[in-house]
Amino acid sequence: MYRYDEFDAAIVKERAEQFRGQVERRLKGEITEDQFKPLRLMNGVYLQLHAYMLRIAIPYGTLRADQMRTFAHIARKYDKGYGHWTTRQNIQFNWVALKDIPDVLDELAGVEMHAIQTSGNCIRNTTSDQFAGATAEEIADPRPWCEIIRQWSTFHPEFSFLPRKFKIAVTAAEHDRAAIRVHDIGLHMRKNAEGETGFEVIVGGGQGRTPHVGVTIRDFVGEDQLLDYLEAVMRVYNRFGRRDNKYKARIKILVNETGADEFAKLVEAEFEAQKDAEKIVLPQAEIDRISAYFAAPDFETLPEASSAFEEAKAKDAAFARWARVNTRAHKQAGYSIVTISCKPIGAPPGDVSHKQMEVTADLAEKFSFEEIRITHEQNMVLPHVKLDDLYEVYQTLEAAGLATANYELISDIICCPGLDYCNLANARSIPVAQELQNTFADIERQDDIGELKIKISGCINACGHHHVGHIGILGVDRKGEEFYQITFGGRSDEKAAIGQIAGPGLRAEDVPPALERVIEKYREVRSEPSERFIDALERLGHDPFKEALYAAD
Amino acid sequence: MSSVRPKLGPDVPKVITAWDVATGATVYRTQSGDWSQDLSDAETVTGEAADKALSAAVTDETRILDPYVMEVSDEGGVAGRETLRETIRATGPTTHPDFHKAERGVINA
Known part of the structure; x- marks a missing residue:
């Protein structure tokens, strides 16, 4: 690190x-x-x-x-x-x-942390794939580039008075876990025909009151030109982004109003116009220096399979289920990536107690080379755990209330703080999440439903990412009463899409039974148990699910 | 500076609410011009008295910030369109019973 x-x-x-x-x-x-x-x-x-x-x-x-x-x-x-x-x-x-x-x-x-770039109209914390450096799916570790972007953007005078806040995400895996297409700039690490590593540059994504999926303006920018190209994008945004209306000031509005092709031309012209003296010289030695901090830890050479792991699964069904749901393949034989769910049934999503933090730190020290990841889906990850150690990790998590086996299932809900905390919110979001978790608490039922991402926001600012939920829920205020608008078909992965509003809003108490009807409809119409909700929705269209949603009316 | 909230008619009973600068806690203006975390200590005002109380609060920014008028019932309880928001501000989040102000002895029973 x-x-x-x-x-x-x-x-x-x-x-x-x-x-x-x-x-x-x-x-x-x-x-x-x-x-x-x-x-x-x-x-x-x-x-x-x-x-x-x-x-x-x-x-x-x-x-x-x-x-x-x-x-x-x-x-x-x-x-x-x-x-x-x-x-x-x-x-x-x-x-x-x-x-x-x-x-x-x-x-x-004292531990090399701060709160800089967490507010204001600057380039915010650069986010990434929580499995970076651990998954075999990626072509390179994206984190050195996140760090290079962080060092370039922090305190950069040109970017301290942007029209609005600015968010960058980077991934290097084909399966996008970092939601790069709904960021102001998304960077997808790619290899070109010559085998060189660079970046696909996606611009103008975002959520909030005017959601957009980002568009690719460059298929490939070489590593040595990345910062110059980003600077060109930022300069075009700084020059043409609106400052007269905060609701129209994000780069997504500029890209949409300018047109992606025209915006790309403006960036290319700015990029070409950069004088040699302006170019950011990023020596390979500096890239190597930063990359060295992210070098793979000292993995042991292990067999692909672990007899201890297999035996533990055979004797403990709950562990076997947790391992199936919450772990993912690691690039190193004999290791696993562990997602620690912070979505126990009925608790505020994403909240973690100080005791749970200490337990996670203990586990990271003992079993994961001291590393922990935080996900944008509000969970934690131990990125490098030996299969041999998984059972002990699980037992420790279980004792700390951190072994909920629901990663990517219906109860793994993204949820903003909502009106229980937020000064901007119009409606509560946490109680809706809790009720939905209680409704779908049965683990066998969750397994049967499979991957399904519910995302809840308490206002149109969309901190809970409702626009990109397979099922999105937006809290609105109607003359002092909370109502919840349902959207279908959003997703934040490599096929990113903005969800479509299903119809009139529902009262809070009507949301769980309405979604139960939707889920039952899905189970009835899916082509086979492995067809996910989002796939069935795309195959069949939204109408059958809308009918189910409002069937009680 | 004063927070922007829904406008209230002059005859609507109201109290002045704000945030304590040092802690960020919700506070209410009392008859003496002090600030209390307990809504039942607040002075209920209408008409010009409300305008004067808000003007006075705005100048008290060493102690509080972003004061505004909130609607209350004739008995001084939270009322009106923003009942849910103001109840949460008065008593704490609905999702963490342990943080409820009544449980912590901040609000008088």
């Missing part, structure tokens, strides 16, 4: 001290809230419904065990004992007092 050099360390330490002074001046009344607000937002401090919220960056979702322990410590000492994984692989603490935040930032600086 990447480690700070002395300059990085000094910068985050100084940043914490600067904020300490700013907070002191605010608390003494020496600066007004209008003066202070941009300063706190630049340090990830938002004001929510009944407390401040601190959002901390987890670069490309990769964490060390000691960093997770620091989160646990912060949760215990400064919050109410838990944290919340966000849909951009970050963590939020929902109850931190302003007066304590300088101390929190200081503690974070």
Whole structure:
């Protein structure tokens, strides 16, 4: 994993001290809230419904065990004992007092963490595939490039006053787990005909009130030209992106209104016009230096199969099921990728207690080369676990309430904090998720339904990614009452699509029975048990499912 | 600076609510011009008195931020179109019973 050099360390330490002074001046009344607000937002401090919220960056979702322990410590000492994984692989603490935040930032600086680029109209935390560096599906590890983008974008003066916030995601696997087509820029690592590694550049994706799937404006940009090309995109956006209306200021609006072909021409012209002196020289030695931090850990040479693993599965059916649902193939023989579900039935999706953080840190230290990943689907990952160790990992997770076997199943719901916390929300989202989890709690039923992604947002800003849920749920306010609009057919993978609204909104209590009818219809009409809900929807169209949704009316 | 919320008619009973600067906690303006985390301590106001109370609150930004008027019933309880939002602000998230203010002794029974 990447480690700070002395300059990085000094910068985050100084940043914490600067904020300490700013907070002191605010608390003494020496600066007004209008003066202070941009300063706190630049340090990830938002004001929510009944407390401040601190959002901390987890670069490309990769964490060390000691960093997770620091989160646990912060949760215990400064919050109410838990944290919340966000849909951009970050963590939020929902109850931190302003007066304590300088101390929190200081503690974070001690483990090479901060809250920079978690708010404001800048390039935010670059996100990636949570299986990066572990899956055999990828052509390269995308994380060195995420780190290079992070270093290029942080404090870059040209990007400190963008029309709106800007989000970049990178993947190197054909199966997209990073939702790159619904980001401002999505980068898909590819090889060209000469076998060189580079990037497909996808621009203009996004969710919010005007969702768009991104479009490819360049099939291949070489590694040595990536930053120059990104800079060309950013310059076109900076020049032509709207600043008069925040709802039309994202790059997706510019790309859509300009037209993808014309936008691509503008970028190419900007790229060509860059003078030699402007070019970002990224020496191979620097790429190699950063890549070295992401070198594969010291894997043991092991056989493909593990007799200990097979024996444990034979004697413990619950373990066998968990292993089938929550683990994925690793590139290294004898190892596995473990997804730790943070979606236990009936609990707020993405919330993790300080004790669970400590347990996860223990497991990472003992079994996964100290590495942990946070997913944009609000789960955790131990990326490198030996098959021989899976049973002990499972038993430890089970004891900590972290062994829910539902990865990618109907109860693995993405959910924003909603009106229970968020100052922007129109409706609650967590209680709807909890009711749906309770409705579909039966594990055999979940298995039978198979992969199905439900995503819930409490307002049109779409932090819960409802636009790209196979079934999306959007909370709306209708004269003071909560209603929920259902969408079908969204997806955030390599076939990214925006879901279509099924019809009138439903009351909260009507959502679970309505979705039960939809699921029963799916089970009735699927061509075979392995046909997923999203595939049946695409094969049959939405009408049968809409009829089922409203069948009670 | 004052938060923008739905407009309320002059005769609608209302209280001034805001956030405590140091902690971010929900607070309500009392008759003495102080701030309490307990809605039952709040002064209910209408008409010009409400305008004056809000104006005074806006100048109190060392202690609080983003004050606004919220609708209450004649008895001083949360009322009106934003009942759910203001109930959550007054009592805590509906999803974590442990964080409910009544459970923590913040709200008077």
